Amino acid sequence: MNKKIYNHDIMICTHEAVRGNYLFSGRVLGTTEPEDLIQLHPDLKSQWQFITAHYDRIGLSHSKNVIWDVSHTLMSDYPDYDISVFIFGDVVDNHSNDHKWFHQIDPKWFEVVEYVNSKNNFIKLAEKLGVKVPQTKCFDTKTKIANWDDLIYPCYLKPAVSVDGVGIYRCQDQQQLKEALKEFDDKVPLQIQQEINSFNFLNLQYRINKQGLERFAATEQVLDGYAHQGNRYPTKHQPWSIVQPMAEWMYQQGMKEIFAFDVAVVETETEPSYYAIECNPRFNGASYPTGIAQKLQIPSWTCENFETKYRSLAEIDLKDIELDLSKQTGVIMVNWGTILMGKIGILLAGTVAQQKDLRTIIKQRL
Structure with missing residues (x-):
């Protein structure tokens, strides 16, 4: 290596x-x-x-x-x-x-x-490759929006290139959409995407190395309302075939290292439907706990962000609940630098019940 x-x-x-x-x-x-x-x-x-x-x-x-x-x-x-x-x-x-x-x-x-990285290019490519996505209208500028009656509500208004999720608006109706559009410069490319009725979103990560393209991990997003709080592994959902054509296209174009797709799960009476929402052509929050868990062969984990009154790792004592590899349970600090701002990302290893116990202890100590 x-x-x-x-x-x-x-x-x-x-x-x-x-x-x-x-x-x-x-x-x-x-x-x-x-x-x-x-x-x-x-x-x-x-x-x-x-x-x-x-x-x-x-x-x-x-x-x-x-x-x-x-x-x-x-x-x-x-x-x-x-x-x-x-x-x-x-x-x-x-x-x-x-x-x-x-x-x-x-x-x-x-x-x-x-x-x-352009959400509009992602939609164009998805349509070309037959990747299932929510109904999405792409515009070079907001002045190009003409057929208002074709839009489905609720919807999300997004800049084509969003930095850290800034500038994404959920709009319940046409009035809210027109208000949100006032926040955009006339020259900004944007899209309006139908809201998918789902409380379960997946992160499907790929990795490219010397051997080629490989599936890295499928995790579920831990959400607090609409805010992303972390990721959970494993998941029963494995809809790799949905995004595989785009992953292979990216590999052929010269992509390297890790990239991931956000996929919405819509439960139905028979079997779930899956929709690709976007691709992050880069590492993402799930990549770091995934990398650690795979190194240590941890079969079940959640990684979450916690707030704390402390501003140094020296003030936090988690030694008695640190990972015990022989038992495959315990905590690992992942995003540790943010402790300086009173936040910390921690991997909780173990069964769902063990994770719950660890979460309770962590919250008491932070």
């Missing part, structure tokens, strides 16, 4: 207004190996000794070779290492040095990410 340099800073794919996102670069640590390099935000230095001690206690291998700088172009200084990034491109600023650098080092990978 080739050694890698990891830089999973998400600021090239996130809205500046979202608090604490610059601290997310640490969540890839548990998926790395000792021979790898990892780039971390310098603010995470204060937590380094605590997270590495936690991983060492539970037997989770990881890189200890840290570069305390999240500049992507620094990766050029390590030509012997394969590159692993959160997203291969700069979604926020297409005039940045990062944007040019990504395009330069692997144009095919860069172009497929940029193409599929």
Whole structure:
């Protein structure tokens, strides 16, 4: 296996207004190996000794070779290492040095990410390849919306390229839709998508490595209302055939590493129906616990985000409930850097009943 340099800073794919996102670069640590390099935000230095001690206690291998700088172009200084990034491109600023650098080092990978990252391109490609999606109308600008009576409510109004979910509006009727459209610039491409009546959404992850395209994991999204709180594995739903044509197309176009599809489950009296909602041509929140769980061969887990009054891992004592690999139950800290903002992402391993007990204990201690 080739050694890698990891830089999973998400600021090239996130809205500046979202608090604490610059601290997310640490969540890839548990998926790395000792021979790898990892780039971390310098603010995470204060937590380094605590997270590495936690991983060492539970037997989770990881890189200890840290570069305390999240500049992507620094990766050029390590030509012997394969590159692993959160997203291969700069979604926020297409005039940045990062944007040019990504395009330069692997144009095919860069172009497929940029193409599929547009929700409008995703819909066009889905229709071309026969991938089942909700009824969706795509527009180059809001001024092109003409046939209002063709729209189905409730619906979602989305910019074609959404950064960190910002700018997505749920509209109950035409009046709400017209109000929401006022928030959009005249030149922004957008789409209006029929709401799927579902409380169950899947995340279907693929991975591309030297052997080719492989199915990485199917997880269920843990939701608080409409807000994504985490992921659960395993799931009884395995609708890989729905998105397989698009996964194969992306592979042929030059996609690399991990990418994932959001799929809605609609329960019927006979068997469920599945609809592809969008593709994230990059790592996502489910990728990190999945990588850790597969390394440690954990068969059942949930990864969730918790809020806490604490601002350092030193203040949190979870040692007695840390993962016991022999029993395949216990907790693993995944998104640990965000503790500086009072949030932490934790994997709960074990049966559903064991996960419930662990969740109760964690909430009491945070």
